[in-house]
Amino acid sequence: DIQMTQSPSSLSASVGDRVTITCRASQGISNYLAWFQQKPGKAPKSLIYAASSLQSGVPSKFSGSGSGTDFTLTISSLQPEDFATYYCQQYNTYPLTFGGGTKVEIK
Amino acid sequence: QVQLVESGGGVVQPGGSLRLSCAASGFTFSSYGIHWVRQAPGKGLEWVAFTRYDGSNKYYADSVKGRFTISRDNSKNTLSLQMNSLRAEDTAVYYCAKDAVLVGSGPYYFDYWGQGTLVTVSS
Numbered sequence: 001d002i003q004m005t006q007s008p009s010s011l012s013a014s015v016g017d018r019v020t021i022t023c024r025a026s027q028g029i030s031n032y033l034a035w036f037q038q039k040p041g042k043a044p045k046s047l048i049y050a051a052s053s054l055q056s057g058v059p060s061k062f063s064g065s066g067s068g069t070d071f072t073l074t075i076s077s078l079q080p081e082d083f084a085t086y087y088c089q090q091y092n093t094y095p096l097t098f099g100g101g102t103k104v105e106i107k
Numbered sequence: 108q109v110q111l112v113e114s115g116g117g118v119v120q121p122g123g124s125l126r127l128s129c130a131a132s133g134f135t136f137s138s139y140g141i142h143w144v145r146q147a148p149g150k151g152l153e154w155v156a157f158t159r160y161d162g163s164n165k166y167y168a169d170s171v172k173g174r175f176t177i178s179r180d181n182s183k184n185t186l187s188l189q190m191n192s193l194r195a196e197d198t199a200v201y202y203c204a205k206d207a208v209l210v211g212s213g214p215y216y217f218d219y220w221g222q223g224t225l226v227t228v229s230s
Contacts, residue, residue: 034216043202043223049216087152091214094166096154
């Protein structure tokens, strides 16, 4: 199985900060990488697919990059509604696997 | 608009069975693969199972293989997950999630998720 490792597991940031989350795959997955946002008590929301493509309706302050084994999710200017947990997921092969999550908290 | 509504969760004893359902609307259900994903309390996301749009291919996580069965009824726009021999570690919120690609073989990325249904395995 492909292991997905996210870092950091949590971070504190202020409104307006630029935030970057890293996801590493245990083997190459080309660009078959998705990012999700989850708020407490809510279902995950799909943000990005194919490493860098935004899902419909997702604001452009979210961006993704990377290919192969190393990927990043960047939030350009953190807003109150962005405080949540973020997950990466590979869909290169079954079983699909998720990173452990990064909790973005208010500083 | 796309809607996925899970149901069937509840409290069950270890070794027991439960059947979850996911009712779909707002899209051509028979043209998209659908997944089950779960989340144990306070933990991360775990992919559980997938069925192709026509039900011809199914995949399972090792943790549920042989105990869980995914199925779909395209005439009723419904996805099911039959869960047998339940264990405490199966306690989680179970989500259904839709593939984003039409009549594909996959795997593909998700675009929509349901709101989830809670399964608690406890004596």
